[in-house]
Amino acid sequence: MDTKATSQDWLYTISPKKKLIDLNFKEIWRYRDLLFLFVKRDIITQYKQTVLGPLWYFIQPLFTSIIFTLIFNNLAAIPTGNGIPSFLFNLAGITSWNYFSSCLSGTSDTFKANQGIFGKVYFPRVITPLSVVFSNLIKFGIQLLVFVSFYIYFVFFTDKAFNAVPQTAILLIPIVIAFMGLFGLGFGMIISSLTTKYRDLTFLVGFGVQLLMYASAVMYPLSYFKEKVPDYAWLVEYNPMTTIIELFRYMTLGIGEFSMSKFLYAGVISVAFFLIGLVIFNKTEKTFIDTV
Amino acid sequence: MKANEVILKAENISKQYRLGLVGTGTISHDLNRWWHQIRGKADPYLKVGESNDRGTKGGSQYVWALQDINFEVKRGEVLGIIGKNGAGKSTLLKILSKVTGPTTGEIKTRGRIASLLEVGTGFHGEMTGRENVYLNGAILGMTKKEISSKIDEIIEFSGCQRYIDTPVKRYSSGMTVRLAFAVAAFLEPEILVIDEVLAVGDAEFQKKAIGKMQDISRGEGRTVLFVSHNMNAVQSLCTRVIRLNNGKIVNQNGEAPDVAIENYLLENITEEVIKVDLPEFKVQIKNKHIIAYKEPIVFELNIQNNFKEDKQVFIDFAIVNKKEEFVLHHRMYAKNQSLNIKVGQQKIVINTQNPNITLGEYSVVLYIYDAFKKVLFWKENIAVFQIADLNKELSSIPFIKSHIIPEVQLKQV
DSSP states (O other), X not given: OOHHHHTTOOSEEEOOOOSSXXXXXXXXHHTHXXXXXXXHHHHHHHTTTOSSGGGHHHHXXXXXXXHHIIIIIIISOOOXXXXXXXXXXXXXXXXXXXXXXXXXXHHTTXXXXXXXXXXXXXXXXXXXXXXXXXXXXXXHHHHHHHHHHHHHHHHHHOSSOTTOOOOGGGGGHHHHHHHHHHHHHHHHHHXXXXXXXXXXXXXXXXXXXXXXXXTTTSSSOHHHHHHHOGGGHHHHHTOHHHHHHHHHHHHHHXXXXXXXXXXXXXXXXXXXXXHHHHHHHHHHHTTHHXXX | OOTTOEEEEXXXXXXXXXXXXXXXXXXXXXXXXXXXXXXXXXXXXXXXXXXXXXSSOOSOSEEEEEXXXXXXXXXXXXXXXXXXXXXXXXXXXXXXXXXXXXXXXXXXXXXXXXXXXXXXXXXXXXXXXXXXXXXXXXXXXXXXXXXXXXXXXXXXXXTOGGGTTSBGGGSOHHHHHHHXXXXXXXXXXXXXXXXXXXXXSOHHHHHHHHHHHHIIIIISOOEEEEEOSOHHHHHHHOSEEEEEETTEXXXXXXXXXXXXXXXXXXXXXXXXXXXXXXXTEEEEEEEOSEEXXXXXXXXXXXXXXXXXXXXXXXXXXXXXXXXXXXXXXXXXXXXXXOEEEOSEEEXXXXXXXXXXXXXXXXXXXXXXXXXXXXXXXEEEEEEEEEEEOTTOOSSSOOOOOSSBOOOOOOOOO
């Protein structure tokens, strides 16, 4: 047999995974069509057989903003700044929070929700959470259009939005959006890996995400929270999502201030979460089918 | 590309599973494992574990579903993997298709592996047939370009042209399977791993599927690993067969299909069900294990009569198929025939005409009683055999629902 002569040039090896990071980017690239098809599937199947169809993408953030404005601004009288309509303030917060939270909850049950497919066929598992992040990005894009429409309406057709001015830092907005996605994805991958063994986390994610929203300065400005509840303000301040949402509002509406350190803080945390998530996800991917 | 080149090599593959409930005591085991790992020591739970035998109750919480599996596959070979339920076939398949990792060992390949453990993985009911072909193809590892170039062939092979732009949830289950198999049939990996996916669909489609499989393995020279319970499919498709038992390979380098199937059938005899077995009346049976279609079925009985007197006996036997249905049942009592068994040793040959019994595996029930209807011997599963299409009298593999294939003459009048 000629095994000796050619024993070096094996193309693939299947072995127990030992390395910390064992990502095969070439392989992921080869499966890019699958990523695209997963995104397409998520988009076209979500609102099949509904009357309003994709209109739901608009309705959800709109109604939430209306309720938030009624409760938090009209009833609880939280100030959103002079010359900035509370509705616009809330819409900005909710749109960006929605992207993060849908990435997080969408990826956090990757293994459990896909055990049928994962148990039968191999493809780079990372494709699945990535597809969630991309299909949510499209959803986010649509919701951003809603935000922009209302923005234009308030600025040009009313005199309530005289202080809502986009800042030059808006050029960095794609990076801020990437932070949201990476943070949600990383966090989600960590949770999805842990839930294969410890189901308790599934329950935690459900209400944890909701609680986190209240600690992320979605419906109030960080400065107001600091002023009213100074003892616990650090909790909100060091929450990276607060930073991201405040950055988003600063860039689009000109509320608050911009600091490079905050921008870097959000970036480092998001990338760190993403990398840790990737490592844990990778470790779990080989054996999860035995434990899930 | 050499014809005789080893395309896949498995080295010391083992797989350990934890028994009982996952969740109790896992954190403590995980922590202990992690503690050993950071000190550079071996996993403490890998030392324990027993071979996987369902029947016996072991003391350990860990069990080896596979242990030290070594084998090689050459380019163009069709390797069959057979074994009883729980022998480790599915686990091996899962490792080969990268669904789960081995606990120890390595598999090295010189080509892409695509696995078909199921057809229609990832089908989405809300999407049309065409959209699902793309999605399923991509899940199985094809690129969009590859699928686009084959889409017409796939649709034609599936026979679902009319429904191709209708959501799959409106399909009958048979149509879904056809479409799913059609996608799989046009996969072109170097190594194809196939589970018993053929046990689906109607007879016409099964025949088409097996035909396609034969084309893939013979005509196109693809390397195939095929796991099945269907001995006739194994016999007609495979070039070499390895047998698994309790997580280990029984025949190290594999055997020719005929030999492997015969040994596999013999392995099953150990599961014989003893109903009556008197020390005064011992019976042993010998038979051929692979019998050609239409070939007479012959059993040789070795009877040891330890009673003090000769016995006038009736011998009944039945040939039972996999579904435990009686295919043939012979009763001497009904025909008023009896046999005199003298004290001591005696040999009896039962020669049964084979009324065109369908291909498949069969077992034998033997029942011997005396003139007073006192049972002297009664065993189920005492012998096993396979009826195979050795002389190629049937075209391909017939999917015939009846036990017996009638010979029919058609005449125009």
